[in-house]
Structures are given as structure tokens and as C-alpha cells.
Amino acid sequence: MPESLIVEEITKVFPRTKCPALDKVSISLGDGEIMALVGESGSGKTTLLRIIAGLEQPDSGKVTIGGEIVFGSESKTVLPEERNIGFVFQDYALFPHLNVKKNILYGLHKITRKAERQERAVYIISLAGLEGLEKRFPHELSGGQQQRVALARALAPKPNFILLDEPFSNLDPVRKETLRDELRTIVKESGISALI
Numbered sequence: 001m002p003e004s005l006i007v008e009e010i011t012k013v014f015p016r017t018k019c020p021a022l023d024k025v026s027i028s029l030g031d032g033e034i035m036a037l038v039g040e041s042g043s044g045k046t047t048l049l050r051i052i053a054g055l056e057q058p059d060s061g062k063v064t065i066g067g068e069i070v071f072g073s074e075s076k077t078v079l080p081e082e083r084n085i086g087f088v089f090q091d092y093a094l095f096p097h098l099n100v101k102k103n104i105l106y107g108l109h110k111i112t113r114k115a116e117r118q119e120r121a122v123y124i125i126s127l128a129g130l131e132g133l134e135k136r137f138p139h140e141l142s143g144g145q146q147q148r149v150a151l152a153r154a155l156a157p158k159p160n161f162i163l164l165d166e167p168f169s170n171l172d173p174v175r176k177e178t179l180r181d182e183l184r185t186i187v188k189e190s191g192i193s194a195l196i
Contacts, residue, residue, distance in 0.1 A: 003064070004161040004193040005029040005052065010061035012047055021047045022058070029161060029193050034184065036196045046090075049163045049195065053087050054080035066160040086154030086162035086192075090169055092146050094138040100149050101125065101134040107156035120156060128152035128186055144179050151186060161193035 009024040021044045029035050037045045050056035052063055054070065054077070062072035065085065070078035086107075094103050104124055108117045125131060128148045138146055147167055154162045167183065168176045187194045 003028050004031050004033070004066060005195065006062075006064040007048070007052065008062040008064075010048065010051060010058045010063070012044070012051065012056070012058045022051075024061070027195075029195055032188075032191055032193055034187055034194045034196065046165055049087070049165050052195070053085060053163055054078065054083055084157075084160045086157070086159040088147075088150045088154050088162060088164040088167055090166045092138075092150040094146060094149055094153075096138050099135050099137050100130055100141070103138070103149055104153050104156050107153040110157065124152045124156045127155070127189060129182070147179060148182070148186075151183065155186070155190050155192060159192060161195065162187070164194060164196045167196065 006028045008026050010022050010026070011020055011024055012022040013020045025044070025048060027035070027037075037048065039045055047056060051058050051071070052065075057077070058071065060073065063070050064072075065078075065083055068078070069075045070083055095106065098106065101121060104121050105117060108120055111117045111120065125134060128151060130145070130148055130152060133141065133145060133149075138149070141149065151162075151164075151167075164183075168180060
């Protein structure tokens with residue numbers, strides 16, 4: 001199976017710390033797969049996601065996305081915006097002044113044809129189960145609905161894969177289980193890999 005993501009021996013030590021945040025971590029994520037990183041608070045999960053996204057630089061190792069080396073000692077580092085990945089942050093990072101549809105359209109800014117952008121937005125809104133909520137603003141949505149908007153925005157530009165940083169931490173226990181199943185369905189139906 002082709003690999004969406006290969007992380008090889010990534011090491012990261014933050015200044016003024018004795019222990020590395022990451023010590024020779026290696027993982028691979030195949031096309032269409034969903035993988036979860038599990039560990040206690042402070043174990044480096046978010047740091048690894050930020051390194052894969054290009055928001056943090058590792059001290060050593062190699063990151064390959066869709067067959068292209070995006071970080072490595074013998075190659076030029078690829079900028080975050082050029083890595084073709086989606087990132088759903090723990091706090092969802094929705095734009096409070098944009099409604100649901102405009103938040104999703106924001107992820108499609110590279111598509112120049114307006115009709116194509118609108119068509120993709122309609123498809124993603126349907127995939128994420130957000131029909132009827134297009135004109136609502138983030139403060140008018142439940143936590144689960146906000147999470148689906150953030151996921152929809154991340155999926156909209158057809159990334160190689162998506163990174164989700166503790167996507168269920170802001171939800172009540174009852175809603176977590178339902179939303180986890182919904183998330184799995186949305187990601188599987190999109191055909192995109194996910195690292196949670």
C-alpha cells in the first residue's frame with residue numbers, strides 16, 4: 001500500500017530541557033488509513049503533528065509526504081502551506097466572523113474558478129452532515145458541529161492526509177463516542193488518510 005506519510009527517526013529537544021520531546025520516532029501512514037497516537041500529556045503527540053505540518057522544526061530525522069521529502073538533512077525543507085495537508089487544531093481554529101460555508105470556502109482559496117469552489121463546498125458540507133447550517137456562525141454551533149466544520153475545512157482542498165490534534169477533548173463524554181464514529185465515516189468516505 002502506498003504511504004501518505006513516512007516519519008523516520010524524528011528527534012526534537014526543546015531549549016532548556018533535559019529530555020527530548022521526541023526521540024527517534026518513526027511511523028508510517030498508508031493511503032486511506034486512520035492512525036491514532038496515544039500517550040500521556042506531554043509525551044510529544046502534538047509536537048510530532050506540528051513537525052509533520054511544518055509548524056515546528058525537528059533536530060534530526062526525515063519526513064516524507066506523498067513520496068516527497070518535506071524535511072530531511074539532505075533536502076530543502078518544504079514550507080507548511082506547500083505540504084498539502086489538512087490540520088484540525090484542538091480548539092478547531094474557526095474564524096468567528098465567517099459563517100460555516102465561508103469557513104469551508106476559506107480552505108479552497110487556491111481554486112480560481114468560483115463555480116468549482118462552490119461545488120466542492122457543497123459536496124464537503126454534505127459529506128460532513130452540515131446541511132442547513134451553512135449560514136450559522138461558530139458561536140451558534142454546538143461543539144460537535146464546530147468540530148465537523150473544522151474537519152470539513154481541512155478536507156475541502158483534497159489534502160494528502162489530515163492531522164487532528166485531540167479532536168474530541170472539548171466534547172462531553174456522551175458526544176465523543178458518536179462524533180468519533182462520524183469522524184471515521186467522513187474520513188473513510190473522503191478517501192483521505194488521517195493521523196489523530
